[in-house]
Amino acid sequence: MNIFRFAGDMTHLISIVVLLLKIYATKSCSGISLKTQELYVIVFLARYLDLFTDFISVYNTVMKLVFIGSSLAIVWCMRMHRAVKRTYDKELDTFRHYFLVLGSFVLALLLHEKFTFQEIFWAFSIYLEAVAILPQLVMLQRSGNVDNLTGQYVFFLGAYRAFYILNWIYRFFTEPHFSRWIACLSGLVQTAFYADFFYYYFISWKNNAKLQLPA
Amino acid sequence: SISADVKDEL
Numbered sequence: 001m002n003i004f005r006f007a008g009d010m011t012h013l014i015s016i017v018v019l020l021l022k023i024y025a026t027k028s029c030s031g032i033s034l035k036t037q038e039l040y041v042i043v044f045l046a047r048y049l050d051l052f053t054d055f056i057s058v059y060n061t062v063m064k065l066v067f068i069g070s071s072l073a074i075v076w077c078m079r080m081h082r083a084v085k086r087t088y089d090k091e092l093d094t095f096r097h098y099f100l101v102l103g104s105f106v107l108a109l110l111l112h113e114k115f116t117f118q119e120i121f122w123a124f125s126i127y128l129e130a131v132a133i134l135p136q137l138v139m140l141q142r143s144g145n146v147d148n149l150t151g152q153y154v155f156f157l158g159a160y161r162a163f164y165i166l167n168w169i170y171r172f173f174t175e176p177h178f179s180r181w182i183a184c185l186s187g188l189v190q191t192a193f194y195a196d197f198f199y200y201y202f203i204s205w206k207n208n209a210k211l212q213l214p215a
Numbered sequence: 216s217i218s219a220d221v222k223d224e225l
Contacts, residue, residue, distance in 0.1 A: 063225050180224075
């Protein structure tokens, strides 16, 4: 464990806390893409298949349970909670995310470390996580005005993988045979998707103005 | 093995 990875995990946790706060405090999920949240459930279930077979540390197991539990809770809330599901902007959340699932799975069948069930699903979860934010970013562009909590949620979500890139650079230089090219390349693509969002987020923060994404 | 140690990340 290094400071970059710990900062990344904490930033990821903060993004989930901000989203849960928004939904529970405002009883609203307006501006949130249900498709992105569903993709994250698939990402965590596919990545943490070893949850009960490989024990790495208490921290690792607890965080996996938190990520799986919170992503399921958010999807449940947006689909079943009477007050919240009414605020879901279904007509704005139109990204065909099934293609992202299919494409990531096909890519995992082609590009993986070992052709085993667990490695294929791990690579699948890495590729899917890289594109999972797309429905949310498209929805933000469509909805134009972004409320503060939603903007902060996306910001922390983008920042977490940027910390992980620093973690991979650090491990590359400190651990002799550290090789994680699948996660590195995918993490770079993932963080690149946030580039324009980070730009507009910074502009809005500098001008102390509301976050406006160009349609 | 290599792949074992990289799977310690979330």
